[in-house]
Amino acid sequence: MKPELGVCYYPEHWPEENWAKDAARMIETGLTWVRIGEFAWSRMEPTPGDLQFGWLDRAIETLGAAGLKIVLGTPTATPPRWMLDKYPDMLAMDANDDPRKFGSRRHYCFSHVGYIDECTRIAQIIGQRYGRNPHIAAWQIDNEYGCHDTTISYSEAALEAFRHWLADRYSSIDALNTAWGNVFWSMEYNSFDQIELPNQTVTEPNPAHVLAFRRFSSDQVVAFNKAQVDALRPLTDAPLLHNYMGRVLEFDHFDVGDDLDIATWDSYPIGFLSDRLEADEAHKTAFLQQGDPDMQAFHHDLYRAVGHGRWWVMEQQPGPVNWAPYNPAPLPGMVRLWSLEAVAHGAEVVSYFRWRQAPFGQEQMHAGLLAPNGHDAPGLAEARQTAVDLAALGEVHPARAPVAIVFDYASDWAWATQPQGAGFNYFKLVFSAYRALRRAGLSVDFLSPSMVGEKHYNLILAPGVAVLGDLEQRLIQGCDLAILGPRSGAITEDFQIPREGPPGLNYLDTHVNLIETLPPSVVRTVDGGGKSEHWVERLSGEAKTLLTFTDGTPALHGEAGLWYLAGFPDEALWDRVITMAAQDTNLVLHPMPPGLRRRETQSHEVLINYNAHPVSWNGLQIEGCDVLFRKHGSYQR
Numbered sequence: 001m002k003p004e005l006g007v008c009y010y011p012e013h014w015p016e017e018n019w020a021k022d023a024a025r026m027i028e029t030g031l032t033w034v035r036i037g038e039f040a041w042s043r044m045e046p047t048p049g050d051l052q053f054g055w056l057d058r059a060i061e062t063l064g065a066a067g068l069k070i071v072l073g074t075p076t077a078t079p080p081r082w083m084l085d086k087y088p089d090m091l092a093m094d095a096n097d098d099p100r101k102f103g104s105r106r107h108y109c110f111s112h113v114g115y116i117d118e119c120t121r122i123a124q125i126i127g128q129r130y131g132r133n134p135h136i137a138a139w140q141i142d143n144e145y146g147c148h149d150t151t152i153s154y155s156e157a158a159l160e161a162f163r164h165w166l167a168d169r170y171s172s173i174d175a176l177n178t179a180w181g182n183v184f185w186s187m188e189y190n191s192f193d194q195i196e197l198p199n200q201t202v203t204e205p206n207p208a209h210v211l212a213f214r215r216f217s218s219d220q221v222v223a224f225n226k227a228q229v230d231a232l233r234p235l236t237d238a239p240l241l242h243n244y245m246g247r248v249l250e251f252d253h254f255d256v257g258d259d260l261d262i263a264t265w266d267s268y269p270i271g272f273l274s275d276r277l278e279a280d281e282a283h284k285t286a287f288l289q290q291g292d293p294d295m296q297a298f299h300h301d302l303y304r305a306v307g308h309g310r311w312w313v314m315e316q317q318p319g320p321v322n323w324a325p326y327n328p329a330p331l332p333g334m335v336r337l338w339s340l341e342a343v344a345h346g347a348e349v350v351s352y353f354r355w356r357q358a359p360f361g362q363e364q365m366h367a368g369l370l371a372p373n374g375h376d377a378p379g380l381a382e383a384r385q386t387a388v389d390l391a392a393l394g395e396v397h398p399a400r401a402p403v404a405i406v407f408d409y410a411s412d413w414a415w416a417t418q419p420q421g422a423g424f425n426y427f428k429l430v431f432s433a434y435r436a437l438r439r440a441g442l443s444v445d446f447l448s449p450s451m452v453g454e455k456h457y458n459l460i461l462a463p464g465v466a467v468l469g470d471l472e473q474r475l476i477q478g479c480d481l482a483i484l485g486p487r488s489g490a491i492t493e494d495f496q497i498p499r500e501g502p503p504g505l506n507y508l509d510t511h512v513n514l515i516e517t518l519p520p521s522v523v524r525t526v527d528g529g530g531k532s533e534h535w536v537e538r539l540s541g542e543a544k545t546l547l548t549f550t551d552g553t554p555a556l557h558g559e560a561g562l563w564y565l566a567g568f569p570d571e572a573l574w575d576r577v578i579t580m581a582a583q584d585t586n587l588v589l590h591p592m593p594p595g596l597r598r599r600e601t602q603s604h605e606v607l608i609n610y611n612a613h614p615v616s617w618n619g620l621q622i623e624g625c626d627v628l629f630r631k632h633g634s635y636q637r
Helices: 014-028 054-065 081-086 113-130 156-170 171-178 207-235 253-255 269-275 280-284 295-308 334-344 378-393 409-417 426-439 471-478 571-585
Strands: 004-008 033-036 070-074 137-139 240-245 260-266 309-314 349-352 403-406 444-447 457-462 477-482 511-516 531-541 546-549 554-559 560-565 567-569 594-598 605-608 615-617 620-622 626-631
Touching: 004 403, 004 444, 014 378, 033 054, 033 137, 033 349, 054 070, 081 113, 113 207, 156 171, 156 207, 156 567, 171 207, 207 240, 207 253, 207 409, 240 253, 240 309, 253 295, 260 477, 269 295, 280 444, 295 334, 295 426, 295 444, 309 334, 334 349, 334 378, 334 605, 334 626, 349 378, 403 426, 426 567, 426 571, 444 457, 457 471, 457 571, 471 477, 471 560, 531 554, 531 571, 546 571, 560 571, 567 571, 571 605, 605 620, 620 626
Parallel strands: 004 033, 004 349, 033 070, 070 137, 137 240, 240 260, 260 309, 309 349, 403 444, 403 457, 457 477, 477 560
Antiparallel strands: 511 531, 531 567, 546 554, 554 560, 594 605, 605 626, 615 620
């Protein structure tokens, strides 16, 4: 695979005489892909049935004739104003029963049948017009599902669809009452038509009700996406993709990805550092203009799994964004670093957002590769240099990692429903495990629960998986060592404590007798170093105690092939656990200094320095904000 570069472009924003000049400059920069059309419904169909594709025909021909491969987006993330006149009830409703009004984007409910029909219709129309166009090399469906908290809707359309979903799932109202434990607080129903959505309750709604609604809401995204997939598949041979957004967990991306050919995601390292990552101020200050050293890689590896090996970065930050609390500029070299890091993780394409900075609208302060007047922005030179680097690098093929992490979206929904303590967060727990593996210099794969057992790994981490089912059996078969906990196997699918008690393991005699959650000022220390934060479980059973809290209770239970953690490890404890696991599984660790990360491809060892200063490692010096590709075997580690 020879990685390529692309850019997002909005011909409808610019005079037509600019298009050919922009296309030529894209080619001169070294870009080969361009994404268009994903927000242009009002220009494609300014009034119902008035299809205006002449401008898009000319834009596609202009860009394609210049040598660019085009990703054409379905415009369904931005329904035009007339759509709301046609379907006044299509708006999503928030938890306060307020409508998500027209005036920005993503103002639709995934359950609205009329709007789904409109999306299928416009997808078919553009598929029929451009599906065999030689310049259209890929299709993007919609844009950033779930962004701006738009997965969950409390609309009448969602209520009606939820009741049907429940009837299909439970068959009888008695079965639902039993599964949900509705005898508690006299919450029993006599029919599915009595069930409301789990918002605006006096106190906490039934967690089984909430989790069922979260599962339903995810399924609605999957069905919405599939409706457009089914419309386009017969009309084109080009791959279908979607661009997911970082740390948007409200729907199951694996389920959406099963209907697509390529997973892509939108990478905004500096925006994410301040907007959606828990870290202390010293860390955020040190990486203010670089982004967190693990956040991008985490999503690269996750979406490689979602795409079953095929993935892109559809939007790569090239300068300051406009939507985070603070929006500093990247340090020199970082746009190139982010691009090459993505390639090291297997990206087929890295596409910058955007070509020209918009002079109007909500994103006018969001930098592009060019300023609105066409002058070079700082990111342009780095994109050009990245194209030179990729040409010299040649083909890059990802290698299967020796370790994997199980990522389960439904576990996030469960623990967000009842966190039990303010410090317990599923993403934070999994991310802490990922960081530990990266500090050890290991490449990492992600697995959905259903993927476990398809390939063999030295080590699989599955922290916080709420419902285990047959996962334990497949973990035993799929790796040399699996590490579960904390909070693994703690509930059933319907949010009840399992009859046998958590974690309900068959291959490890360990039982959770008591759970306590801790404020930030309190920790439980472990003999020999490290501590548990936020969450502590009291274990019993005949399993061997591998680590002990200083109060004498087990911190880590384990036997051959399966371990269970009794708390939320800090960095020191994670590092101890990974070191112990490496000794049991013949893993070779490569401890990394702060800010330096390592990734292996089939042919290269890649070192990525997120620090603003040089770092020495194993006799090498890696400059600040730089990436080093080294052929395997070219030096002794």
